[in-house]
Amino acid sequence: MTATLFTGIGELVTFDPAHEGDLGLVTDGALLEVDGRVAWTGPASAAPREDADAVEELDGAAVVPGFVDAHTHLVFAGDRSAEFEARMAGRPYTAGGIRSTVAATREASDAALRGRLGGFVAELHAQGTTTFEVKSGYGLTVADEERLLRLAREVTDETTFLGAHVVPPEFADDPDAYVDLVVGPMLDACAPHATWIDVFCETGAFTVEQSRRILTAGASRGLGVRVHASQLGPGAGVQLAVELDAASVDHCTYLTDDDVERLAASATVATLLPGVEFSTRHPYPSARRLRDAGATVAIASDCNPGSSFTSSMPFCIALAVRELGLTPAEALEAATLGGAAALRRDDVGHLRPGARADFAVLAAPSHVHLAYRPGVPLVSRTVRAS
Numbered sequence: 001m002t003a004t005l006f007t008g009i010g011e012l013v014t015f016d017p018a019h020e021g022d023l024g025l026v027t028d029g030a031l032l033e034v035d036g037r038v039a040w041t042g043p044a045s046a047a048p049r050e051d052a053d054a055v056e057e058l059d060g061a062a063v064v065p066g067f068v069d070a071h072t073h074l075v076f077a078g079d080r081s082a083e084f085e086a087r088m089a090g091r092p093y094t095a096g097g098i099r100s101t102v103a104a105t106r107e108a109s110d111a112a113l114r115g116r117l118g119g120f121v122a123e124l125h126a127q128g129t130t131t132f133e134v135k136s137g138y139g140l141t142v143a144d145e146e147r148l149l150r151l152a153r154e155v156t157d158e159t160t161f162l163g164a165h166v167v168p169p170e171f172a173d174d175p176d177a178y179v180d181l182v183v184g185p186m187l188d189a190c191a192p193h194a195t196w197i198d199v200f201c202e203t204g205a206f207t208v209e210q211s212r213r214i215l216t217a218g219a220s221r222g223l224g225v226r227v228h229a230s231q232l233g234p235g236a237g238v239q240l241a242v243e244l245d246a247a248s249v250d251h252c253t254y255l256t257d258d259d260v261e262r263l264a265a266s267a268t269v270a271t272l273l274p275g276v277e278f279s280t281r282h283p284y285p286s287a288r289r290l291r292d293a294g295a296t297v298a299i300a301s302d303c304n305p306g307s308s309f310t311s312s313m314p315f316c317i318a319l320a321v322r323e324l325g326l327t328p329a330e331a332l333e334a335a336t337l338g339g340a341a342a343l344r345r346d347d348v349g350h351l352r353p354g355a356r357a358d359f360a361v362l363a364a365p366s367h368v369h370l371a372y373r374p375g376v377p378l379v380s381r382t383v384r385a386s
């Protein structure tokens with residue numbers, strides 16, 4: 001057994017109702033970690049020092065739960081900076097660019113993909129993310145999707161089979177034959193390496209009927225359901241996600257009033273990805289509208305080479321405050337507890353007794369600085385239970 005007391009915490013955000021307000025705040029706080037779990041939090045003056053083998057003094061820094069990034073696409077090769085540059089000059093985003101990443105990824109060796117993935121994981125960690133999901137979706141053959149998931153599984157248990165990202169060029173004339181492949185041999189090969197199944201349910205990708213078929217097939221193999229929907233325009237993807245009790249429906253850029261009501265009445269989390277609107281010039285969705293209606297909101301990076309090439313949850317928090325209508329406290333909640341809900345996890349995203357002792361130490365006196373000081377590397381240390 002090892003026990004470490006982290007003390008001298010200027011502001012400790014726990015989301016523990018035993019402490020103050022919605023954030024479960026403790027000022028001048030301390031946290032006792034035992035074998036990778038939170039054993040106790042409270043005022044430093046009351047800390048159980050006698051139970052600790054080691055004491056770490058944090059000199060007034062703020063501590064927040066580690067960020068939970070519930071939506072990334074980190075296994076890929078190639079570069080699409082020219083596409084971004086053209087978009088910033090006025091060209092619209094189309095999901096067509098996905099196919100260029102697919103071509104580069106199919107060419108890449110496992111070692112090259114693993115090396116790049118490791119670099120992204122280091123970026124996530126340096127920016128306070130302690131739990132993250134990784135999707136496949138840039139292979140689109142049985143062998144490539146299987147290998148992307150195998151590589152993803154080396155870095156996280158939250159792996160998502162996204163064989164239905166787009167229809168690959170070799171099936172352009174017969175998309176339903178591709179769907180047959182996805183629900184048949186591809187699912188057989190991928191299900192053992194995946195926790196989740198996802199579909200890009202959007203005009204130009206997969207129809208609602210195709211999406212239902214794919215998601216239902218995945219669910220019948222024990223995979224949890226997640227959906228990409230309403231990114232480029234309104235559609236029936238949110239309705240489908242709620243119908244299938246998806247853990248999360250992601251993007252939600254173009255929601256109807258009915259979508260908002262459905263989400264509010266469901267256990268499906270609306271995961272907003274403001275890095276996408278930043279990088280595609282689409283309008284930002286309103287997290288305020290969703291929260292006010294009673295829906296659970298998460299924010300995630302969607303880190304991918306096309307629509308959102310950021311791995312930074314602090315950047316997404318700043319966007320959520322400035323552009324999605326959240327307060328700094330609500331944005332932090334969406335980046336921690338919200339992400340945990342989107343992954344149906346109760347052991348991360350908060351620092352209540354029993355939680356994983358995963359947290360970010362900020363070079364700042366409070367969580368507000370995450371949005372107040374955008375672009376500044378405020379995470380001075382990330383602690384993650386092994």
Ligand code: NIG
Binds near residue numbers: 097200276305307308
């Ligand atoms: O989540 N929407 C579909 N998939 C990704 C974009 C992938 C890409 O452009 O390469 C997304 O935004």
Ligand code: FE
Binds near residue numbers: 071072073302304
């Ligand atoms: Fe995505």
